[in-house]
Amino acid sequence: MFSPYYALARRSGPADPLNHCAINVAIYRKRGKRWAMTERPRGAVRRTADTFTVGPSNLAWDGKSLTIRIDEIAVPIPGRIRGTIRVVPSAITQQAFVLNENGNHWWWPIAPCARVQVTLKHPDLRWQGDGYFDMNYGDAPLESGFRNWQWARGATRDGAVILYEAQRCDGSRANLAMTFDPQGRMQAFGPPPAVELRRTGWRVGRNVRSEYTAQILRTLEDAPFYARSVVSAKLLGEPVVLMHESLSLDRFKMPLVQAMLPFRMPRR
Known part of the structure; x- marks a missing residue:
């Protein structure tokens, strides 16, 4: 959905999304990170x-x-980057959430609680731990429906907590806050106040819902329109370490940003 080639193709009318597919892999280590997101056409x-x-x-x-x-x-x-990742959900949820009034953008937290087993040959890396699997889908460009969003997910004592806050282009907001137990049962709760976090080097705004102060533990990705961070917060009385994403779609659709994307997303 962030393909500059797909965005270019859509300027002439409807484009085939299967002609613009990629597997995105990001590895973060103390010795540096590796990133792959090579786009391939329908024939591949x-x-x-x-x-x-x-x-x-x-x-x-x-x-x-x-x-x-x-x-x-x-x-x-x-x-x-070569190897295998195995995601083992403790349960599969059945509920997807519509994110806008037009009903053309949806989010489905398929496996809020999962175990992940990573076995890579290149680089040599083995790891097991807490994991998560979800899906966004729709039939309209994201930038036509939203200006930005903040998303976060973390493991808790009893399962997982997820925050999803989006500002729509019409000025309204979606604000989801929920917990899941290992059986996939969801419980919504009132989100606490937003805590402003330090902007990224590209000046992308970041905030997170927290009952107390929140802190950026590490910035994993710092791009012109997107940031991925590890954030500490307090939710439902419990300290939680969150994987956090900030996305600026106003930035994404800027011609300069579109021109920069092929450096991170080549096409074969």
């Missing part, structure tokens, strides 16, 4: 009821777990 994309393949990488669902096989080249500094 294959789908069945339980598999999705883009070029040399693919995802497969066996009814109990999602296995992601990665074989990509990092950019802008070339480096192999």
Whole structure:
């Protein structure tokens, strides 16, 4: 959905989204990070009821777990990313959330609680821990419906907590706050006040809902329209470490930003 090539194709009318597919992989280590997001055309994309393949990488669902096989080249500094990621949900939720009044943007927290097993050959990395799996989908460009959003998810003593706040182009807001237990049962709660966080190097605004002060522990991605961070906050009386995303769609649609994107997202 952030493809500059797809955005260019849409300027002439409806474009085929399957002609603009990519598997995005981001690895963060003390010794540096690796990033891959190579776009490929329809001829490199294959789908069945339980598999999705883009070029040399693919995802497969066996009814109990999602296995992601990665074989990509990092950019802008070339480096192999190859290995397997296995996502094992404790439960699959059934509820998706409409994000705007037109009903053309949806979000589905498919597996709020999951275990993730990472086994990479390049770079040599093995890890197991808490994980999450969701999906955004719709039939209109994101930038036509939203100006920005803030999203966060963290593990709690009893499951997981998710915050999703979006500012729509008409000035209204979506503001979701919910917890999930390992069985996938959801409980909505009133979001606490927003705490302003330090802007990124690209001056992208960040905030998070928290009952007390919040702190940025680490900025993982700092891009002209997007930031990914690790944030500490307090929710429902519990300290929580959150994976946090800030997205500025006003920035994303700027011609200068569109011209910069191919450096991070090449197309084969």
